[in-house]
Amino acid sequence: MSKETHPITNKMLQSDAFSQWMGIKVLKSEPGYCKLSVKIREEMTNGFGVCHGGVTFSLADSALAFASNSRGSLSLALENNINFTKKVNVGDELTAETEELQNGRTIGVYKVRVSNQNTELIAEFRGTVYRTGKQHELDN
Template sequence: MQADQLAVQVVNKMMEHDAFSQWLGIQVIKVREGYSKLQMTLREEMLNGFGVIHGGIAFSLADSAFAFACNNRNNLSMALDVSITFTKAGQPGDIFTAEAREIHNGRSTGLYLIEVTNQNNQPVAIFKGTCFRTGRELVTVEAETGEV
């Protein structure tokens, strides 16, 4: 099985069981090994007390992109450290896109940079995440056929 095919299958399985990402309305746009691109439309119930989208929404979208990118090699990976810098507020109806790119793929750790933009391609947030690789598979791949 090709790496990108496996990546898609892993993310599909993750998304199938990810009630939070589903609740947020996250859509998987693109997946390839070490990469993911997600999108979501912001809703009224995501507003904070200041009348702008709660920062946790952009964080959650970026965190899901991070999770899908760092796990899609079929190696269960957990966040060790993350940080986010917000550059622009969001409003209901805005469409946020999070694009996760792998910076480093090590045996036991990985480093990812996730850029969140709005529908006008304006930067909303920059998220950096480091993961720990457990060595456990998320989907079972048969060695002979490569089938999941």
Template sequence: MSNPYRQVVDHMMLHDKFSQWLGIELLDIQEGYSKIKMVVREEMINGFGIVHGGIAFSLADSAFAFACNNRNNLSVALDTSINFTKAIQVGDELTAEAKETHNGRSTGLYFITITNQKNEQVAIFKGTCFRTGKSLV
């Protein structure tokens, strides 16, 4: 049996050039949930020689988008925030897991945890989305 939530996210990934550039791999997609991973590359470091904070944010933002849109109801970010809890290194394999905590008619609330290959938490992201009522596919 095919996963209708995965079908929506596969469609999103097909057109999401930034997530493709990040090297995101889809691990699990369920209703209101996503789990994705990527490997941090050398070109992702900033002028201080450390991994740019936008990398963790972008990974979490993609997990957020896949979780809040997978019911095929176009949803856009209203508010997001991130807390960095551990330094990220080049070569780290990061996993982002997005869990829905509220699914309202017009809004949704999601918490995304990012861990490294040692299962150490490196960041926590919170996102609130607005549901437009339009279909993606």
């Protein structure tokens, strides 16, 4: 884990088998912010030989989860949507970076930009989370 990774993000990633299977790397995480990367593998492609849209969505969804939960309150997705702007191929390295648009007591809204290794926009994702009020517990 990077020194720039928030402790809640570390704990979440350790329990997140799907993000681990994807090979997601946390580049930076702090309260309300997260930047992730993943390298696209052959088993992530669809019937057309390009990256399955669900992989791009999942990367953005993980960025949303890590950013929103790093504020300390257990946060769950209420609604997410994505717009794909460019195809993704095997070998591409994707980066997902969050922007916190709303940090309310019960609702959080985030935008996640997904780009490739050439900094070309691949997708734009928007997610709304519900903050349950339950606090994350960290091991001491």
